[in-house]
Amino acid sequence: MTNRERFQAVLNFEKPDxxxxxxxxxxxxxxxxxxxxxxxxxxxxxxxxxxxxxxxxDQHIQFWFQHRAADCPxxxxxxxxxxxxxxxxxxxxxxxxxxxxxxxxxxxMKALKEAHDRGDFPIWFSVDGGFWFPRTLLGIENHLYSFxxxxxLYHRILDDLADFQLRTLEKVYSVLTPxxxxxxxxxxxxxxxxxxxxxxxEFLLPYYQKVIPYIKEHGTKVIVDSDGDITKMIPWLKHAGxxxxxxxxxxxxxxxxxxxxAHPDFLFIGAFDKMTMRRGVEDMRGEFERLLPVMKTxxxxxxxxxxxxxxxxxxxxxxxxxxxxxxxxxxxx
Amino acid sequence: MSILTEISENLQKGKAKIVKELVMQAxxxxxxxxxxxxxxxxxxxxxxxxxxxxxxxxxPEVLVAARAMNVGSQVLKPYLxxxxxxxxxxxxxxxxxxxxxxxxxxxxxxxMEGKGLEVIDLGTDVAPETFIQTAIEQNCQxxxxxxxxxxxxxxxxxxxxxxxxxxxxxxxxxMIGGAPVDEAFCRQIGADCYTPDAASAADAAAAxxxxx
Numbered sequence: 001m002t003n004r005e006r007f008q009a010v011l012n013f014e015k016p017d018x019x020x021x022x023x024x025x026x027x028x029x030x031x032x033x034x035x036x037x038x039x040x041x042x043x044x045x046x047x048x049x050x051x052x053x054x055x056x057x058d059q060h061i062q063f064w065f066q067h068r069a070a071d072c073p074x075x076x077x078x079x080x081x082x083x084x085x086x087x088x089x090x091x092x093x094x095x096x097x098x099x100x101x102x103x104x105x106x107x108x109m110k111a112l113k114e115a116h117d118r119g120d121f122p123i124w125f126s127v128d129g130g131f132w133f134p135r136t137l138l139g140i141e142n143h144l145y146s147f148x149x150x151x152x153l154y155h156r157i158l159d160d161l162a163d164f165q166l167r168t169l170e171k172v173y174s175v176l177t178p179x180x181x182x183x184x185x186x187x188x189x190x191x192x193x194x195x196x197x198x199x200x201x202e203f204l205l206p207y208y209q210k211v212i213p214y215i216k217e218h219g220t221k222v223i224v225d226s227d228g229d230i231t232k233m234i235p236w237l238k239h240a241g242x243x244x245x246x247x248x249x250x251x252x253x254x255x256x257x258x259x260x261x262a263h264p265d266f267l268f269i270g271a272f273d274k275m276t277m278r279r280g281v282e283d284m285r286g287e288f289e290r291l292l293p294v295m296k297t298x299x300x301x302x303x304x305x306x307x308x309x310x311x312x313x314x315x316x317x318x319x320x321x322x323x324x325x326x327x328x329x330x331x332x333x
Numbered sequence: 334m335s336i337l338t339e340i341s342e343n344l345q346k347g348k349a350k351i352v353k354e355l356v357m358q359a360x361x362x363x364x365x366x367x368x369x370x371x372x373x374x375x376x377x378x379x380x381x382x383x384x385x386x387x388x389x390x391x392x393p394e395v396l397v398a399a400r401a402m403n404v405g406s407q408v409l410k411p412y413l414x415x416x417x418x419x420x421x422x423x424x425x426x427x428x429x430x431x432x433x434x435x436x437x438x439x440x441x442x443x444x445m446e447g448k449g450l451e452v453i454d455l456g457t458d459v460a461p462e463t464f465i466q467t468a469i470e471q472n473c474q475x476x477x478x479x480x481x482x483x484x485x486x487x488x489x490x491x492x493x494x495x496x497x498x499x500x501x502x503x504x505x506x507x508m509i510g511g512a513p514v515d516e517a518f519c520r521q522i523g524a525d526c527y528t529p530d531a532a533s534a535a536d537a538a539a540a541x542x543x544x545x
Contacts, residue, residue: 032484078433140436145400147393148347189437190512191530196391228512232388251513275483275513309483 002119003058007179011221011267013298019328020295022321024052025247025270025303027062032310040314056321061112063105063125064184065168067133067161069098081139086153092137097164106171113176122179125172126225127165129183130158130207131195147199158207165211173218180221180267182246183208188228190252193236200236208240216241223267227306228252234263246270247305254305260294268300277304277312281319288327295331302327336362337372340405344377347397349404356405366412370449374405378447382532385444392440395531399443406446420451422542425467426477427455429488434481437511437531441477444535450542461491465499473505474545475538478524480511489514490522506541510534 001009001017009016028048038044043054052059072095073082083092109123116123128136134157135143138150146154172178187194195203215222223244224230224237229252230245237245244267248254256271271291276283291302302324308317334342336359343351352374359369381398384390390398424445428438435457442452453471455463464476476496480486489509496502506525509518519527526541528534 079435141396141439144393144396144436148397192388194392196394199391199393249512251515278483311484 003060004116004119004122004179006058007060007122007301010299010301011180013265015298015332018332019325020331021058021060021301022056022324022328023058023060023301023303024055024308025301026307027052027060030307030310033308033312036310037314037317042314055318056325059121061116061121061123063109063123063178065105065125065127065165066098066101067096067128067164068136069095069101071095075139079140081137081142083137084142085150086156089137089153089157093160096137097160099164099167102168102171106175109172109175116176123176124180124182125178126182126184127168128161129185129187129224130161130204131185131187132183133157133161144194147195147203151203154203155206158203162207162210166214169211169214169218177218178220180223180244181215182223182225183242185224185226186228188226188230188233188252190228190249192229192232194228197236200233205236205240208242212241216243221267223269229254231255231259234259234266238263238266243267244269244299247303249305251275251305256291256294256300260297260300264297266299268294270303270305271300272302272304274304274306274309277316277320278309281316281323284316284320284323288323292327292330295327337364337369337376340369340373341377341380344374344398344401344405345381347394347401349397349401352401352405353408356408360409360412366409366416367418369409370406370413370418374402374409375447375449378402378444382444382447382535386530386532392436395440395443399447402443402447421449421539422475422545423451423453423471423473424475424477424538425453425455425464425471425473426479427459427464428457428479428481429485429492430458430460431488432480432482432485433457434511435479437481438477438479440531441479441510441534444531445477445538448535448539450535450538461488461495464492465495465501468496468505469499469501474542475506475508477508477510477534477538480509480514483513486511486513486518489518489524493523508534508537 006016006021046054075082083089138146212222221243224242225246227249247270248256248268250273256268273287276287294300295302336355340352340355385395426442428435442454445452468476478489478492493507508526509524510528516527526537528537
């Protein structure tokens with residue numbers, strides 16, 4: 001079974017022949033984690049796409065399409081705005097939705113088509129979602145006010161976003177069919193959703209309903225990437241056509257077993273409590289035991305629930321990988 | 334419906350302009366400033382806080398309600414001062430050193446102000462020494478620390494240590510919150526209180542101040 005076939009099997013709720021995929025989500029590690037590992041013996045000349053196979057994990061290739069041009073004005077402070085109203089958005093438009101940067105990424109995708117067709121790795125892509133993207137323009141706090149202060153602007157941004165993404169998707173599918181995709185959103189936190197179901201339905205649902213059918217038509221699985229406790233939002237997401245979520249942060253209170261019971265047909269990636277990696281091998285084994293029953297139900301790729309923390313030593317990470325593979329095999333037996 | 338109830342209800346809907354007008358009208362009608370504050374503005378914010386805890390309203394609704402409360406409070410401020418009404422307690426709050434995330438901290442601040450507390454906002458990336466110095470200089474009863482990252486939560490322990498070293502540990506309560514922290518971590522570092530959400534943090538802070 002190829003690496004890609006293994007992914008496809010899980011994404012289709014089928015049992016892989018040998019084991020579940022063994023991956024780190026996302027496609028890369030925190031900079032600080034890698035720097036620490038380099039001081040512990042990890043060679044420094046390994047490219048980020050080669051790190052997974054070097055460590056003994058399955059490779060998966062992500063493309064994140066840029067929605068702002070490289071020369072787009074930057075916020076004056078972290079999380080700050082780059083536009084505040086309709087006029088500001090107008091002024092910013094020349095820097096947004098950069099089709100030429102998408103074209104460059106599509107060229108990179110073309111270069112991987114043969115290996116993807118051969119099954120060497122799955123390919124997935126990410127786009128800025130209808131919650132995330134306006135936040136990058138309006139700033140964290142103004143974005144939250146904008147549901148009340150600038151509803152027309154919000155709708156306009158999401159109309160433009162959907163148009164750009166549909167253009168982008170057409171280019172993607174002219175090259176290959178990615179195995180899954182994510183809408184980068186981060187619209188929940190440790191107490192649940194950041195917005196109400198009414199706001200979700202008024203603002204995000206029409207956007208999703210424009211973009212998602214085209215993706216599903218091509219057979220790519222549609223997943224939302226949202227940190228925090230996504231539990232309450234899952235029915236809203238399902239109604240919008242979303243097929244799965246990641247990374248299911250345990251620290252935020254996400255219980256993947258309860259989610260599986262409530263949503264037997266929903267895809268999950270993540271859910272392995274990263275905090276156990278800081279505590280040691282026994283805790284990591286306990287965490288895999290917690291996840292094993294859900295791993296056996298299919299449609300679930302276990303992975304660290306938001307990348308390995310920087311203070312996890314490389315030696316312990318190798319033990320984690322061994323255990324991940326051990327339980328990935330147990331899950332299909 | 335009394336004008337105080339109208340203030341409360343419009344505040345809950347985030348109608349800042351209406352709240353401002355109603356507060357002015359209430360003053361003109363001769364309501365005591367303290368009553369306008371407690372039965373109008375703080376009542377509305379308390380209801381929002383409870384609904385927020387119960388996931389009946391969400392972050393945008395809290396923000397617009399808090400903005401309406403601030404607008405109303407600004408109108409009321411000179412009358413409260415004239416009447417000698419003081420805040421029920423004083424808190425210094427900040428996101429700890431190395432961490433730039435502030436939405437959670439801002440929510441806690443708004444909720445605490447909604448309980449009638451005076452909150453000194455130290456912003457983000459706040460050094461342990463700054464928390465301690467502010468608590469001493471401003472005579473704060475509570476230091477409130479926020480962190481979003483697993484890599485910065487350890488700074489909260491430093492704040493506790495610095496408070497001990499400065500000799501103010503028995504005079505100040507240290508509260509912690511944020512995605513990576515929990516009750517066990519609170520106990521481990523010797524802080525006084527962990528709360529899982531902004532409204533609970535405000536409840537706990539108000540209770541501390543009332544007990545002192």
